[in-house]
Amino acid sequence: MPGGTDQTTHPSPIALPQGEEEPRPLPALSTGKLLQVRDLTKHFPITGGPAGIHTIGQVRAVDGVSFDLAAAETLALVGESGCGKSTTGRMLLRLTEPTSGSIDFAGENLLELGHRALRRRRREMQIVFQDPYASLSPRQTVEDIIAEPLDVYRVCRTRADRRERVSELLRLVGLEAAHLRRYPFEFSGGQRQRIAIARALAPGPRLIVADEPVSALDVSIRSQVVNLLQDLQDRFGVAYLFISHDLAVVRHIAHRIAVMYLGRLVELADRDALFDAPHHPYTQALLSAVPAPDPERKRARIILHGDVPSPARVPTGCHFHPRCPIAQPVCRESVPSLRTVADGRSVACHFAAPFPIDRYGARAAQP
Amino acid sequence: MSAPLLAVDDLRVHLFTPRGVVRAVDGVGFSLPAGASLGIVGESGCGKTMTALSLMRLIPSPPARIVSGRIMFDGEDIAALGEARLRELRGDAIAMIYQDPMTTLNPVFTVGEQIAEAVRLHRDASRAAALARATEMLELVGIADPARCARSYPHQLSGGMRQRAVIAMALVCHPKLLIADEPTTALDVTIQAQILDLMRRLQGEMATAIILITHDLGVIADLVDTVVVMYAGKVVERAPVRRLFATPRHPYTQGLLRSVPSLDAREHRMRTIEGAVPSALAMPPGCRFHPRCALARDICRREEPPVVGDGAGGEAACWALA
Numbered sequence: 001m002p003g004g005t006d007q008t009t010h011p012s013p014i015a016l017p018q019g020e021e022e023p024r025p026l027p028a029l030s031t032g033k034l035l036q037v038r039d040l041t042k043h044f045p046i047t048g049g050p051a052g053i054h055t056i057g058q059v060r061a062v063d064g065v066s067f068d069l070a071a072a073e074t075l076a077l078v079g080e081s082g083c084g085k086s087t088t089g090r091m092l093l094r095l096t097e098p099t100s101g102s103i104d105f106a107g108e109n110l111l112e113l114g115h116r117a118l119r120r121r122r123r124e125m126q127i128v129f130q131d132p133y134a135s136l137s138p139r140q141t142v143e144d145i146i147a148e149p150l151d152v153y154r155v156c157r158t159r160a161d162r163r164e165r166v167s168e169l170l171r172l173v174g175l176e177a178a179h180l181r182r183y184p185f186e187f188s189g190g191q192r193q194r195i196a197i198a199r200a201l202a203p204g205p206r207l208i209v210a211d212e213p214v215s216a217l218d219v220s221i222r223s224q225v226v227n228l229l230q231d232l233q234d235r236f237g238v239a240y241l242f243i244s245h246d247l248a249v250v251r252h253i254a255h256r257i258a259v260m261y262l263g264r265l266v267e268l269a270d271r272d273a274l275f276d277a278p279h280h281p282y283t284q285a286l287l288s289a290v291p292a293p294d295p296e297r298k299r300a301r302i303i304l305h306g307d308v309p310s311p312a313r314v315p316t317g318c319h320f321h322p323r324c325p326i327a328q329p330v331c332r333e334s335v336p337s338l339r340t341v342a343d344g345r346s347v348a349c350h351f352a353a354p355f356p357i358d359r360y361g362a363r364a365a366q367p
Numbered sequence: 368m369s370a371p372l373l374a375v376d377d378l379r380v381h382l383f384t385p386r387g388v389v390r391a392v393d394g395v396g397f398s399l400p401a402g403a404s405l406g407i408v409g410e411s412g413c414g415k416t417m418t419a420l421s422l423m424r425l426i427p428s429p430p431a432r433i434v435s436g437r438i439m440f441d442g443e444d445i446a447a448l449g450e451a452r453l454r455e456l457r458g459d460a461i462a463m464i465y466q467d468p469m470t471t472l473n474p475v476f477t478v479g480e481q482i483a484e485a486v487r488l489h490r491d492a493s494r495a496a497a498l499a500r501a502t503e504m505l506e507l508v509g510i511a512d513p514a515r516c517a518r519s520y521p522h523q524l525s526g527g528m529r530q531r532a533v534i535a536m537a538l539v540c541h542p543k544l545l546i547a548d549e550p551t552t553a554l555d556v557t558i559q560a561q562i563l564d565l566m567r568r569l570q571g572e573m574a575t576a577i578i579l580i581t582h583d584l585g586v587i588a589d590l591v592d593t594v595v596v597m598y599a600g601k602v603v604e605r606a607p608v609r610r611l612f613a614t615p616r617h618p619y620t621q622g623l624l625r626s627v628p629s630l631d632a633r634e635h636r637m638r639t640i641e642g643a644v645p646s647a648l649a650m651p652p653g654c655r656f657h658p659r660c661a662l663a664r665d666i667c668r669r670e671e672p673p674v675v676g677d678g679a680g681g682e683a684a685c686w687a688l689a
Contacts, residue, residue, distance in 0.1 A: 080555035081526075188643050189411075218410035218644075219582065223626045223637035230636070245556065248628040252637055275630065289560035291585030293627045295608045303564055304557045307525040 033104075034206055034239050035069040035092070040101035042087050046312060059312045061087045063263035064101070066338070071206060072237040076254035078244055078286075080308055083260040085243045089209040092241060093125050094118060106206070123153050126200035130212035132192030136184040142195055143180040146170070149203040169198040173228060190221035194228065201232065211243045226253055247290050251275055256344075259283050262319040263311055265338055269345040279347045282320050318350070326351055370442075371398040372543055372576050373422070378436035378446075380417050380426060382647075389647040391417045391431065393600040399593075401543065404570060404577040406587040406608070408623075409597035412644055415580045418597070419546050421446075422578070423461055424453050441543065459489040462537035466549035468529035471536075472521040478505070479517025482536045489540050504535040509565055527558035534565065541573060548580045563589055584627050588612055596620050599645060599655040606681030617683040618660045654686065662687045 041064055046057035062084040069075050077085040090096040092103060094110060103110040105121065113121060126149070129135040136145055146166045147156075156162035167177035173194040184192055193213060200208050210229065214222040226249060232238060244250050250257060250271075257274045259267045259282065267280040278284045285302040304323045309315055315322050321331040330350055338348040380392035392414040399405045407415045420426045421433055424445060438445040441460065445453070457463075465471050473481055482504055483497035492500065498517065505513035508531040521529055530550065537545055550566070551559040567590060570577055579591055587594055587608070594611045596604040596619065604617040615621045622640035642659040645651055654672045657663040667686050675688040 080557065190643060219584070219623060219626045220410060220640035221643065223628070223639040224641075226637050227639065247556070248630050251630055252628045285557060287630065289556045290630055291559075291563065291583070291589040292630065293584040293588050293612065293624065295588040295612050301560055301564070303560050305561075307527050307558065308555070 033068045034071045034073075034106060035241075036102075036104040037068070037088075037092070038066045038102045038104075040065045040088065040091060040103065041099045042084070042091060042096060043099045057312055060263050060314055061311055062091065062098075063314075065260070065263075065265050067258055067265065067268060069207070069239050069241060071239055072233060073256070074233065074240040074242050074254045076242045076244060076250040076257045077260060078247060078250055078257060079260035080245060080286075082262075082308060082311060084263040084311070085260050086211055088260070089127070089211050089241055089243050092207070092209055093122060093127055095127070123149070123203045124206045125209070126203065126205040126207070127209040127211065128193070128196050128200050128213045130215050132184075132189055132196050132216065135196050136192055138184055140183070141180065142166075142170070142175075142182050142184070142187075145184070145195060146199045146202055149199060153203055155203065165202070166198075169202055172201065172232070173198045174224075188221075190217050190225060193217060193225055197225075197228065197232070201236070201238075204236075205238060207239045207241065209241045209243070212245070213242075214249060215244065215246060222249070229253065247287060259286065262308060262314055264319055265346075265348060266320065267345070267347050267349075268338070270343075273343075273345055279341065279345065279352045280320075280349050281324050281326055281351075285325075318348075370439075372401040372403075372441060373578075374398040374437075374439040375418075375422070376437045376439070378418065378421060378438065379434045380414075380421050380431055381434050382430045383432065384430050384648075387648045390600050390650065391647065392421065395436075395595075395597070395600075395602050397593075397595050397602065397605060399544075399576050399578065402570075402574040402576055403593070404579065404591040406579045406581065406591035406594045407597060408581060408584060408587050408594060410582060410623075410644060412599075412647060413597040414600040415597050416548055419463070419548050419578065419580050422544075422546055423457055423463055424448070425457075425463075455489070458485045458537075458542075459540045460542055461544045461546065462540070462542040464530075464533055464537050464545065464547040464550045466552050468526065468533045468553070469521065471533050472529060474521055476520075477517065478519055478521060478524070478532045482517070482532070482539055485536060485539050500539060501535070504539045505532065507569070508532070508535045508538075509561075510535075526554055527561060530554060530558075530562055531565065534562075534569070538569060538573060538575065542575055544576045544578065545570075546578045546580070549582070550579070551586060552581065552583070559586075566590060584612075584624065596623070599650060600647075601655060601684065603656065603685070604681070604683040606677070606683075607679075610677075610679060610681055616677060616681070616688060617656075617685050618662050618687065619656045620683070622659075654684075 040062055042062040044059040044061055045055040046059060047053060048056040065088055067075060077088060079085050087096055091098045098111060143166050146169055147162050150156050150162060150165060156165060166180060170177055170179060175191065175194055214225050217225060230253060242253055254271050256270050258265050261282050267283045278287055285304045288302045306323050317333050318331040318336050321327040336348045336350045338346045340346050341352055376396045378392055378395045382389040382391050395418055407418060409415045417426060422438060433446050436446060479498050479501045482501035486492050486497040486500050502513045502517045505516050510516045510528060510531055551562050554562060581587060591608055594606060594608050595602055598619050604620045615624055625638040626640060628637055640659055645655065651658055653669050654667045657667040672684045672686045673689050674682050674684045676682045
């Protein structure tokens, strides 16, 4: 087969124009769920004491996060620095080992896999990092960068086949085959991110964790890369865990959105449901804090006081209660569980009735 | 109208590099009345930071040099001043806030000492009086326990607190002009909202003129009266903020505004500006935006576009408007 054969049973990643292979079919899962994450937790030890070898505390980076992701779906994970969104993304690929919890990927608990089995599975899970200046080796040509996953999984039998595949990947991400022999420094930030995307796409993943993939890019380039990610999803049915702090981009690309605060999910909802009627007070504040590119709309802001507490000293009860405008005594004492309140919307708040808010404006006056 | 506080005229800053001359700022002009606010917006490499640094003559030299132009500030041409006079102005009449508060603050001095330094330098105050003034400033910028903050070292503060401290430092001598270069870019969105709120309040209270440099059109819309849009070292459009957002005239401004996704609505595809910013060493002839412009004609490829006024205080540099 000119399209290259696998050592494994994976479908081919890319439908080559002259190849005999089918375009990669959508994953046929009985449940429809590609990924099921349950109670995922990561506590980093803080060492100290006289010799610096005793654990004197825990940074609770991720604290019991659960969500599902279907094939060809985009779930956005949003939140501010230190909320644990990147740690969550890295744990899905076991780039960071979870403390506890389970990650079911295509029916297999990733946390129980041995080294070899994990390596095989990782072919289906790839990652794109934020900074394309740091994630591409300056000493490798574009061809070698993109072919690395192909080499790891021995996808190509001949050099010509390898080159053909890399050229096709370059075309897919909007670059030219003429770029094969160049080095990363010859490309702009947006082009580099395209190279990183081509590399992630090379082994034919079903899931790509995209950790702030457009945050380092300029406005006019950012939208080009977002469109590319959407096109690739339409074509190959890849699912994205899209980690971002940019709510406007998230509104555009995500099907569902999970909001994190200090290691926990506070709200999880369909895109429009979340933006039209955020239920959690933190989600409301977060949405209202985004400056609108429209001077006519001086919308009332919910300005949160204080800073996000350190994950090494998390507040009791609801993590958000010290900054929450509607906190009650119960919020200090008991942890609100993430409960389903309506069609597909889950909220972790003791008072998560839909508060009367005007569109992105302030909450209507409380009685 | 009396003379503006700041009038920049035909400013050109070139970088003399081994690979050639980069015209980082190429004929930029704008003016700012006392107490007003101006935003400079553009993408990486458009020359907005170079412009800002020139206003305080802080450009890295070599390789950069102001090759022509005037920067009239309060009756003096900053472009022609000697170093001694510049030192008097910096931190007193003109102050600057940078993107990353951690690199602005010195890690081995307390926050209070650093704020007091400006007072002692420019106001000839005693150490104790300067420290007291610093503490007052910290309170003004909304720090809950200013005395404790003044005794703290920068690493003991959060990012938002550090940026508040930097703002306190910049404003302690009541500058007439505050230059803020991406003041909220390194901050989280809820902290950004706090800082923007603070800057708006202080501008009102202290009647300081502000030049805000940012790539974030949302921040621009929030804070300034007038906007200057830069592309590849040139001003492509200048207009009052409402006019600019309501009816952008230059094709680049139009593309830029369309590229910003809205929180309120969702389109199937994001709008883009095709192509990329040209290399600083190989600027296209004629209008620098023409390779990416849908309206480009022959003349755009040959000759620099004229600056066309809109009769309402704005102007744009485009052949399509001529």
